[in-house]
Amino acid sequence: MTLYQKLLNIQAELSEVAAWADFYQAQPHEGNRDAARQAYRDFASWLERFTRPQLILIYACAQIGDTGMGKRFDSEATGHYNSSPYPLPLYESAERLLERYAAFNAFWSRDKLSRYLCRCTSDGKPFEFGMSILQKAPNRTSGSAAPLFDREPDPVRQALEAEEPPEFTTSSTLIVSMDNSDCLYTYYEFREDAALCIEWLHTRFYDWMYGQKGIHPFRWHHEHLHKGRRTFEGWGYIQGPDDFVDWINTFVYLEPVGRPLPICPLVPPIAKLSF
Numbered sequence: 001m002t003l004y005q006k007l008l009n010i011q012a013e014l015s016e017v018a019a020w021a022d023f024y025q026a027q028p029h030e031g032n033r034d035a036a037r038q039a040y041r042d043f044a045s046w047l048e049r050f051t052r053p054q055l056i057l058i059y060a061c062a063q064i065g066d067t068g069m070g071k072r073f074d075s076e077a078t079g080h081y082n083s084s085p086y087p088l089p090l091y092e093s094a095e096r097l098l099e100r101y102a103a104f105n106a107f108w109s110r111d112k113l114s115r116y117l118c119r120c121t122s123d124g125k126p127f128e129f130g131m132s133i134l135q136k137a138p139n140r141t142s143g144s145a146a147p148l149f150d151r152e153p154d155p156v157r158q159a160l161e162a163e164e165p166p167e168f169t170t171s172s173t174l175i176v177s178m179d180n181s182d183c184l185y186t187y188y189e190f191r192e193d194a195a196l197c198i199e200w201l202h203t204r205f206y207d208w209m210y211g212q213k214g215i216h217p218f219r220w221h222h223e224h225l226h227k228g229r230r231t232f233e234g235w236g237y238i239q240g241p242d243d244f245v246d247w248i249n250t251f252v253y254l255e256p257v258g259r260p261l262p263i264c265p266l267v268p269p270i271a272k273l274s275f
Contacts, residue, residue: 003098003160004134007057010050014131017058017117018124020046025123043118052163055113058127060101062117063217065130067238068097070221085129088221091214094134101217104246106159107166107256133215155254168256175261177269178241185272186241187265191257194248198271201252205244208251209237218243240275 007014020043027036047055069085105113159165174195177185190198209218218239224232245258 002095004094010054014127018127022124040118044114047114052110053161056102056105059113059117060098061130062126063101064133065126067217067220068133068215069129072223074225090137094137103156103250106156107249109165156250166256168259175265175267175269176271178273180240181274187261188258189261194257202273205247
């Protein structure tokens with residue numbers, strides 16, 4: 001069964017996921033946060049009915065809905081911007097899109113998937129937009145596009161179908177720190193061979209990302225209007241340290257060789273990277 005067929009099997013539940021996202025985001029997140037905390041717990045508890053592979057597809061659908069639509073920012077005379085979505089050309093099949101988006105989350109745990117679905121979806125619209133985009137996608141992938149999972153057996157595809165992600169490397173690791181150009185560093189550990197070439201991988205990541213075509217989880221298409229006049233139109237990239245780690249794990253090494261650390265380590269990092 002294809003990834004798209006598996007998503008269609010839970011399409012009815014997607015509307016409930018969207019409703020939960022709307023409910024959680026409607027709670028007050030400032031001041032008294034008890035309602036928001038309870039809504040988060042209820043949302044996370046409700047998501048327990050899904051398997052990990054299903055959570056990966058649900059999150060991928062939301063990402064497609066978020067980045068697969070253009071974002072038009074139209075400023076009013078007051079200077080405030082109103083955002084509205086617009087459709088982008090679709091050249092790939094629903095299966096191909098799901099493969100691309102889901103692959104980067106193949107090594108995520110259930111807890112991380114649930115946490116991102118609860119906290120990182122602005123409302124229910126990304127789920128609705130995502131399913132609409134997949135339904136409108138061409139039936140077949142372009143003949144010039146190489147299959148994403150072309151190795152047998154493919155460890156990333158196997159991880160997409162497993163209830164538990166692969167174990168993190170047991171080899172020796174080194175520490176790397178990364179920030180979003182704000183000097184607020186997050187620490188990661190990488191298998192030693194990956195850590196020793198992390199700066200080279202950083203450069204290759206940008207080379208690879210800027211060479212991508214069509215809709216992609218690491219970029220948005222933006223259009224800015226000011227008083228009816230277009231001031232900008234083009235792709236804006238939205239990658240960060242966690243995306244870089246997912247790319248290294250699933251695209252370069254095909255196994256978990258990097259992960260974030262929950263605390264600041266006592267050992268100094270061997271490299272510092274900015275995004």
